[in-house]
Amino acid sequence: MNLTLKIWRQKNTTSQGKMVEYKVNNISEDMSFLEMMDILNEELIVKGDDPIAFDHDCREGICGMCSLYINGEAHGPDRGITTCQLHMRKFKDGDTIYIEPWRAKAFPVIKDLVVDRTSFERIMASGGFISVNTSGNTQDANNIPIPKDDADEAFDAATCIGCGACVATCKNSSAMLFVSAKVSQLALLPQGKLERERRVLNMVDQMDKEGFGNCTNTGACEVECPKGISLSNIARMNREYLRASLVKKD
Amino acid sequence: MSELKSNIPEGPLADKWTNHKNNIRLVNPANKRLIDVIVVGTGLAGGSAAATLAELGYNVKAFCFQDSPRRAHSIAAQGGINAAKNYQGDGDSVYRLFYDTIKGGDYRSREANVYRLAEVSANIIDQCVAQGVPFAREYGGLLDNRSFGGVQVSRTFYAKGQTGQQLLLGAYSAMSRQIGRGKIKMYNRHEMLDIVKIDGKARGIIARDLITGEIERHSAHAVVIATGGYGNVFFLSTNAMGSNVTAAWKVHKRGAHFANPCFTQIHPTCIPVSGDHQSKLTLMSESLRNDGRIWVPGKKEDAEAIRNGKLKPTDIKEEDRDYYLERRYPAFGNLVPRDVASRAAKERCDAGYGVNKTGEAVYLDFSSAIMRYGKEKAITEGLGNISESKIKELGKKVVEAKYGNLFQMYEKIVDQNPYETPMMIYPAVHYTMGGLWVDYNLMTTIPGCYAAGEANFSDHGANRLGASALMQGLADGYFVLPYTIGDYLADDIRTGPISTDLPEFEQVENEVKDRLNKLINNKGTHTVDYFHKKLGKIMWDKVGMARNERGLKEAIEEIKALRKEFWENVLVPGDLNEFNPELEKAGRVADFMELGELMALDALERNESCGGHFREESQSEEGEAMRKDDIYAYVSSWEFNGDASGFSLHKENLNFENVELKTRSYK
Numbered sequence: 001m002n003l004t005l006k007i008w009r010q011k012n013t014t015s016q017g018k019m020v021e022y023k024v025n026n027i028s029e030d031m032s033f034l035e036m037m038d039i040l041n042e043e044l045i046v047k048g049d050d051p052i053a054f055d056h057d058c059r060e061g062i063c064g065m066c067s068l069y070i071n072g073e074a075h076g077p078d079r080g081i082t083t084c085q086l087h088m089r090k091f092k093d094g095d096t097i098y099i100e101p102w103r104a105k106a107f108p109v110i111k112d113l114v115v116d117r118t119s120f121e122r123i124m125a126s127g128g129f130i131s132v133n134t135s136g137n138t139q140d141a142n143n144i145p146i147p148k149d150d151a152d153e154a155f156d157a158a159t160c161i162g163c164g165a166c167v168a169t170c171k172n173s174s175a176m177l178f179v180s181a182k183v184s185q186l187a188l189l190p191q192g193k194l195e196r197e198r199r200v201l202n203m204v205d206q207m208d209k210e211g212f213g214n215c216t217n218t219g220a221c222e223v224e225c226p227k228g229i230s231l232s233n234i235a236r237m238n239r240e241y242l243r244a245s246l247v248k249k250d
Numbered sequence: 251m252s253e254l255k256s257n258i259p260e261g262p263l264a265d266k267w268t269n270h271k272n273n274i275r276l277v278n279p280a281n282k283r284l285i286d287v288i289v290v291g292t293g294l295a296g297g298s299a300a301a302t303l304a305e306l307g308y309n310v311k312a313f314c315f316q317d318s319p320r321r322a323h324s325i326a327a328q329g330g331i332n333a334a335k336n337y338q339g340d341g342d343s344v345y346r347l348f349y350d351t352i353k354g355g356d357y358r359s360r361e362a363n364v365y366r367l368a369e370v371s372a373n374i375i376d377q378c379v380a381q382g383v384p385f386a387r388e389y390g391g392l393l394d395n396r397s398f399g400g401v402q403v404s405r406t407f408y409a410k411g412q413t414g415q416q417l418l419l420g421a422y423s424a425m426s427r428q429i430g431r432g433k434i435k436m437y438n439r440h441e442m443l444d445i446v447k448i449d450g451k452a453r454g455i456i457a458r459d460l461i462t463g464e465i466e467r468h469s470a471h472a473v474v475i476a477t478g479g480y481g482n483v484f485f486l487s488t489n490a491m492g493s494n495v496t497a498a499w500k501v502h503k504r505g506a507h508f509a510n511p512c513f514t515q516i517h518p519t520c521i522p523v524s525g526d527h528q529s530k531l532t533l534m535s536e537s538l539r540n541d542g543r544i545w546v547p548g549k550k551e552d553a554e555a556i557r558n559g560k561l562k563p564t565d566i567k568e569e570d571r572d573y574y575l576e577r578r579y580p581a582f583g584n585l586v587p588r589d590v591a592s593r594a595a596k597e598r599c600d601a602g603y604g605v606n607k608t609g610e611a612v613y614l615d616f617s618s619a620i621m622r623y624g625k626e627k628a629i630t631e632g633l634g635n636i637s638e639s640k641i642k643e644l645g646k647k648v649v650e651a652k653y654g655n656l657f658q659m660y661e662k663i664v665d666q667n668p669y670e671t672p673m674m675i676y677p678a679v680h681y682t683m684g685g686l687w688v689d690y691n692l693m694t695t696i697p698g699c700y701a702a703g704e705a706n707f708s709d710h711g712a713n714r715l716g717a718s719a720l721m722q723g724l725a726d727g728y729f730v731l732p733y734t735i736g737d738y739l740a741d742d743i744r745t746g747p748i749s750t751d752l753p754e755f756e757q758v759e760n761e762v763k764d765r766l767n768k769l770i771n772n773k774g775t776h777t778v779d780y781f782h783k784k785l786g787k788i789m790w791d792k793v794g795m796a797r798n799e800r801g802l803k804e805a806i807e808e809i810k811a812l813r814k815e816f817w818e819n820v821l822v823p824g825d826l827n828e829f830n831p832e833l834e835k836a837g838r839v840a841d842f843m844e845l846g847e848l849m850a851l852d853a854l855e856r857n858e859s860c861g862g863h864f865r866e867e868s869q870s871e872e873g874e875a876m877r878k879d880d881i882y883a884y885v886s887s888w889e890f891n892g893d894a895s896g897f898s899l900h901k902e903n904l905n906f907e908n909v910e911l912k913t914r915s916y917k
């Protein structure tokens with residue numbers, strides 16, 4: 001198929017960006033979206049143009065590097081997948097495709113389609129862990145039985161890949177889904193319960209400092225999340241936060 | 251120059267590690283604060299090492315080229331992690347895990363290292379559970395296990411098909427805690443481009459800030475290389491796009507030996523190549539072989555009809571299917587080790603029984619498993635006599651709970667529903683057993699330079715068993731390196747900070763800059779990928795699943811010629827001082843061009859078949875691999891002598907005192 005691409009080009013964080021039009025021809029249905037971008041880049045390089053910068057690594061939907069906003073949707077049309085898992089069979093010959101970076105104050109553009117997500121790193125460093133040393137001198141793993149349902153629920157929350165699609169999708173650029181996934185995972189497990197108050201307060205505090213917006217419960221994040229992280233995590237985090245604020249006052 | 255001393259402690263096998271820990275020197279907590287350690291790579295090995303070293307009190311600087319440690323290639327590991335816990339009571343033990351690993355590696359690894367790995371394995375699980383890693387559990391609340399290829403016990407812990415992700419997020423959490431405390435300084439989007447030695451010791455690195463392009467000097471008292479494997483030398487592999495050999499290769503060129511470079515693992519269950527556009531290959535976890543049965547049509551005409559689209563796999567009657575692994579290896583069946591399964595698939599496809607358009611695919615079929623689970627479920631739920639379609643439905647649910655995300659991944663890529671029609675799979679490059687040579691303490695032949703995880707050669711011999719890489723990475727990082735590095739650093743408590751103004755830093759920095767300048771100013775006619783694909787093709791055809799003298803000699807000449815062409819003709823766009831992914835790629839491919847030659851050389855030198863290394867000259871009449879223990883029971887450790895004179899071989903003889911060398915049979 002032959003396609004028209006309108007792609008955001010921006011030299012670096014401080015420069016102004018703009019949409020630029022490109023054509024690609026003979027794209028096969030079996031290609032992934034990023035393989036289509038590879039083909040465009042090969043053509044640009046040979047022509048002496050600057051190729052388009054975009055983030056990617058695993059190309060199988062797990063590292064969370066890839067981050068394209070395609071036709072107004074984070075990770076493009078199709079649900080439950082990342083950009084790298086999107087295949088060209090989702091498009092038709094003659095389509096025009098708009099490709100932009102994640103847009104959020106807390107995710108400044110580095111170049112073209114690449115953004116800086118280190119705000120997520122700082123949120124994690126503020127409390128996204130269980131304070132246990134890695135000496136290995138802990139108790140036997142089976143000494144703490146965990147009900148299967150709790151373990152499964154913690155696992156589901158833990159599958160967040162930190163891609164930032166939730167933020168890019170939210171009209172307020174809120175990071176609630178991302179933060180609540182980590183808070184939930186650790187709050188659901190007995191090992192993580194011991195410091196649950198400190199954790200949620202610190203992480204929410206850092207999230208606010210980074211300039212992410214408020215959550216107004218539109219639920220858009222859940223729809224675009226490639227890993228199906230559920231909104232119920234946000235509800236759980238709100239409860240955790242309230243509880244922690246009360247405990248702290250006493 | 252450098253002599254190979256493996257530094258294996260004295261004493262009986264089972265006591266070596268404990269004795270060693272009791273006898274090596276320690277650095278007291280107050281002095282640890284005076285010592286800096288650089289950790290390059292933050293996958294399972296580097297991430298766990300960085301977190302633990304920081305907890306102990308060292309000042310850690312950690313580097314990765316992604317925008318977060320959480321995105322290291324370890325994140326993609328699917329199936330699971332081994333540990334000798336014997337929770338299933340099926341006769342597992344430290345000795346059995348040790349034995350399986352030695353045997354699985356086809357007797358080309360060190361007994362002492364492997365025993366230590368088995369010994370600390372149980373601790374890894376305790377540690378990860380304490381960190382909040384949500385492993386799969388049974389209804390009783392205890393941890394669940396599955397079995398993996400090449401063994402007869404269930405010792406694999408897992409978190410659905412995302413075990414690597416969950417373990418890496420555990421290590422990343424531990425790192426985050428230390429980053430928050432200021433004990434780890436994290437350098438994301440930085441690439442190490444060379445190592446700096448002072449008085450022969452590793453004292454720092456030169457790195458490029460990938461956002462600004464700036465070249466930076468970083469010093470430390472020791473440097474840990476945990477930069478993963480080099481499977482991407484083949485262009486197509488299951489590795490992440492950025493996985494590379496650069497850090498390890500640079501260290502090699504500055505004096506560290508590179509061991510067993512030709513030992514490559516070709517994984518039997520990957521999604522087959524679909525066309526020239528393909529940028530990488532996707533693994534279908536080996537855990538699928540627990541329930542999937544592998545087959546091709548028993549008749550050539552059926553295979554041909556399938557390739558031409560005239561027959562569907564479901565049209566082939568049971569008696570016309572050849573479950574070739576079950577046929578050839580009745581004892582292990584579909585669970586033979588990876589190298590054996592891969593070669594058997596290639597054998598069938600080369601003989602004309604392959605199935606998809608390209609003829610390079612076999613089936614992995616879940617229909618029997620679906621029926622078996624469905625029947626079990628019907629009985630446990632007391633459903634009595636129910637229809638076949640109802641049983642199938644119940645069975646599908648069980649299979650979905652076990653492998654749901656893998657099936658979904660397959661369907662997204664191939665556009666076929668694996669619950670209804672068998673998956674198609676073919677072997678692909680997956681893991682590299684070779685790597686930087688290290689002694690028992692994980693130190694390379696450069697004093698103060700350590701290597702951990704897939705980047706070293708240490709534990710898997712000529713073939714790695716499934717679910718053992720995660721185990722090794724975490725064992726190295728959490729439990730081995732933090733002890734052994736102290737023995738070396740004990741001499742450095744009075745050294746004080748290492749200055750980056752020393753002439754050694756300046757010299758290496760200039761060399762790095764010269765090379766980058768050369769790449770960017772070359773303005774040739776072909777892109778980096780053009781060369782990478784060509785290299786990959788040489789490697790796959792001649793240094794791939796089956797190798798022979800003629801092919802290897804040709805490969806060496808072809809790679810040399812390609813490398814020359816690369817340096818004359820490569821076209822790298824953009825500038826040095828900006829975010830420039832093509833420049834990053836160019837540097838990595840340039841290093842692969844050198845590594846590829848050494849891999850072929852190593853494969854040529856080793857005229858035996860062992861593990862993943864199959865020399866056509868060394869096989870039995872039935873086509874089984876033939877090892878030659880009397881000649882080749884050694885580690886090939888290569889020293890770099892300078893660009894003009896190439897590489898020289900050192901041999902570390904392997905002594906087996908506790909296991910008897912046997913022909914590896916899975917029949």
Ligand SMILES: Cc1cc2nc3c(=O)[nH]c(=O)nc-3n(C[C@H](O)[C@H](O)[C@H](O)COP(=O)(O)OP(=O)(O)OC[C@H]3O[C@@H](n4cnc5c(N)ncnc54)[C@H](O)[C@@H]3O)c2cc1C
Pocket residue numbers: 290291292293294295296297313314315316319321322323324325326327328329330331413414440441442443476477478479488489490493494496497533680681702703704705716717718719720721723
């Ligand atoms: C698809 C897939 C599935 C797998 N499944 C399993 C499994 O189920 N069980 C199992 O045991 N094993 C599995 N493996 C193997 C296992 O995942 C890897 O061997 C292991 O994760 C490697 O970990 P590592 O820490 O050594 O390196 P990696 O995780 O590869 O980390 C490398 C690190 O080095 C950094 N780096 C690299 N070069 C540089 C440089 N020059 N400068 C700075 N930083 C650099 C990277 O940024 C990264 O942080 C699988 C592998 C693949 C490909």
Ligand code: SF4
Pocket residue numbers: 159160161162163164165166167177178181224225226227228229
């Ligand atoms: S919650 Fe979903 S969308 Fe948000 S970072 Fe995690 S995986 Fe991405």
Ligand code: FES
Pocket residue numbers: 055056057058059060061062063064065066082083084085
């Ligand atoms: S590239 Fe890793 S999730 Fe897309």
